[in-house]
Amino acid sequence: MTTRRPRAEDFLELVERGRRGRLKLYIGFAAGVGKTFRMLEEAHALKLRGVDVVLGFIETHGRPETEALVAGLELVPRQRSTYRDVTVEEMDLDAVLARRPQVAIVDELAHTNLPVCRHRKRYQDVQELLAAGINVIGAFNVQHLESLNDLVERNTGVTVRETLPDSFLKNADQVVNLDLAVEDLHERLKAGKIYAPDKVPHALERFFTSDNLSTLRELALREVAESLDRATTGKQARAGEDPSQKGAGGAWGRVLVALSSQPPRAATLLRRGSRMAGRLNTDWFVVYVETPGEAPHLIDAEAQRHLLTNIEMAKELGAEVVRLRAKDPVAALLDFGRSHGVGHIIIGRSNQAKWRQRLGLTADARLLREGDGFDIHVVSFEAPHEEKRP
Numbered sequence: 577m578t579t580r581r582p583r584a585e586d587f588l589e590l591v592e593r594g595r596r597g598r599l600k601l602y603i604g605f606a607a608g609v610g611k612t613f614r615m616l617e618e619a620h621a622l623k624l625r626g627v628d629v630v631l632g633f634i635e636t637h638g639r640p641e642t643e644a645l646v647a648g649l650e651l652v653p654r655q656r657s658t659y660r661d662v663t664v665e666e667m668d669l670d671a672v673l674a675r676r677p678q679v680a681i682v683d684e685l686a687h688t689n690l691p692v693c694r695h696r697k698r699y700q701d702v703q704e705l706l707a708a709g710i711n712v713i714g715a716f717n718v719q720h721l722e723s724l725n726d727l728v729e730r731n732t733g734v735t736v737r738e739t740l741p742d743s744f745l746k747n748a749d750q751v752v753n754l755d756l757a758v759e760d761l762h763e764r765l766k767a768g769k770i771y772a773p774d775k776v777p778h779a780l781e782r783f784f785t786s787d788n789l790s791t792l793r794e795l796a797l798r799e800v801a802e803s804l805d806r807a808t809t810g811k812q813a814r815a816g817e818d819p820s821q822k823g824a825g826g827a828w829g830r831v832l833v834a835l836s837s838q839p840p841r842a843a844t845l846l847r848r849g850s851r852m853a854g855r856l857n858t859d860w861f862v863v864y865v866e867t868p869g870e871a872p873h874l875i876d877a878e879a880q881r882h883l884l885t886n887i888e889m890a891k892e893l894g895a896e897v898v899r900l901r902a903k904d905p906v907a908a909l910l911d912f913g914r915s916h917g918v919g920h921i922i923i924g925r926s927n928q929a930k931w932r933q934r935l936g937l938t939a940d941a942r943l944l945r946e947g948d949g950f951d952i953h954v955v956s957f958e959a960p961h962e963e964k965r966p
Contacts, residue, residue: 595709596706596707596709597705597706597707597708597709597710597711597712598706598711598712598749598750599702599706599711599712599714599747599748599749599750600711600712600713600714600748600749600750600751600752601685601713601714601715601716601745601748601750601751601752602614602615602713602714602715602752602754603715603716603717603718603745603751603752603753603754603796603799603800604715604716604717604718604753604754604756604796605717605718605719605755605789605792605793605795605796606717606761606783606784606789606792606793607637607717607770607771608761608764608765608769608770609754609755609756609761610754610756611683611715611716611717611754612634612635612636612642612683612715613641613642613645614752614754615634615681615683615713615714615715616631616634616642616645616646616649616681617645618713619631619649619679619681619713620645620648620649622679623648623649627678627679628677628678628679629649629650629677629678629679629680629681630649630650630651630652630672630675630677630679630680630681631646631649631650631651631652631680631681632652632667632672632680632681632682632705632712633652633654633666633667633681633682633683633684633698634646634651634681634683635683635684637770637771638772639769639770641769650677652667652668652671652672652675652680653668653671654666654667654668655667655668655669655671657690657692657693659690659691659692664690666689666690666693667682667698667701669693669694669695669701669704669705672705672710673704673705673708673710676708676710677710678710678711679710679711679712679713680705680710680711680712680713681712681713681714682698682701682702682705682712682713682714683714683715684698684715684716685697685698685699685702685714685715685716685720685740685744686698686699686716686717686720686738686739686740687738688738689701697740699714699716699740699741699744702714703744716740717792717796718792718795718796718799719732719734719736719792719795720736720738720739720740721739721740721742721745721799722739722740722741722742722847722850722889722892722893723742723846723847723848723850723851723854723893724795724799724847724851725739725843725847726843726844726847726848727795727847727851728791728792728795731788731791732783732787732788732791732792733788734782734783734788741892741893741894742850742854742893742894743892743893743894745799746854746894751800752800753796753797753799753800755793755796755797756793758786758789758790758793761784761789762780762784762786762789765779765780765784766780829856829858829917829918829919829920829951830853830858830859830860830861830916830917830918830919830920831849831852831853831856831858831859831860831861831918831919831920831922832849832860832861832862832863832909832912832913832916832918832920832921832922833845833846833848833849833860833861833862833863833890833895833921833922833923834863834865834905834909834921834922834923834924834939834943835862835863835864835883835886835887835890836864836905836924836939841924842882842886842889842924843886843889844924844955845922845923845924845955846862846886846889846890846893846895847893848922848953848955849862849893849895849922850893850894850895852920852922852953853894853895856920859896860894860895860896861895861896861897861898861912861916861918862887862890862895862896862897862898863897863898863899863900863908863909863912864883864887864897864898864899864900865899865900865901865902865905865908865909866899866900866901866902867901867902867903867905868903898912900912905939906939906942906943906946909921909943910943910946910947910950913947913950914949918950919950919951920950920951920953921943921947921950921951921952921953922953922955923939923940923943923952923953923954923955924940924954924955925940925954925955925956926938926939926940926941940952940954
């Protein structure tokens, strides 16, 4: 049997994880499935067992059943901030850090904070709590995962503005899916248990259609199943076993996303790479090859800005970003792939001149022709659906 040799970095990771707080996540497929309700129930159960638990941020949306569970639990007062003449209540991160409970309950993790806050997103607030050794129980809906953004829009017609990176979910210690039959969720909606009665007809016509909810429910079930697979493989690796010997995703090779300096829709490629790496439970790379004509002083400021934004997004999604310099980007990609155990290469369909495409001179055509031993995935960018908001 092949065993994996422990590395110094593995032990350091265990030490750091021991210092960090633990993260438990509740995932749902829509508002009203009971995420906040279940977190509050768990908070009461922990309190009965003598655990020091506080509510860092809870959003009840005025639902009586949920509001009733807030009673008897310590609630850290929210921070009131004014931005552009609008006063908004955010989680008081410093107050939670100063209180230093054993467990903090934090709702709506994909929320975007006001610009005056220390972190742009609430999940980043949670990361700081975890780094300080505070355990966190949090919740979000599956459509807020960054890698699912295009898939959700394509299948439901809904554009989700607030997202969080898949790497946040992958680092969770425990993931719980709150499932509910679509018919039962419709009954809760019609009974006024999710939104006010005047908002129900619009919700049923737009976001809460049976097809949309069925699609999102399937995504949530699949995501939690994949997170369990990742957790099992992680335990095998920490025990010194080689997951690839047991048919895990590592046997299929790593994933590489080819990024150009001016990609038409780089976010789509990055999400596709994140999803594929997650399903295969393997590492993935985002590789940008800088040709002589794409040196920083030769491309305009806007292209530079887009490139940096895409690189940052890739890191948030959990990729290892690599910048190479070469005259021939295709040869550089293939050389890197062969030396780093890559099995899958993802590239966008070329938008170069038609004559170059017909002659097979574009990067995607060359990868298909020269990439022996790799699975080449050429992504076609579909026109976005008409924007709808849940």
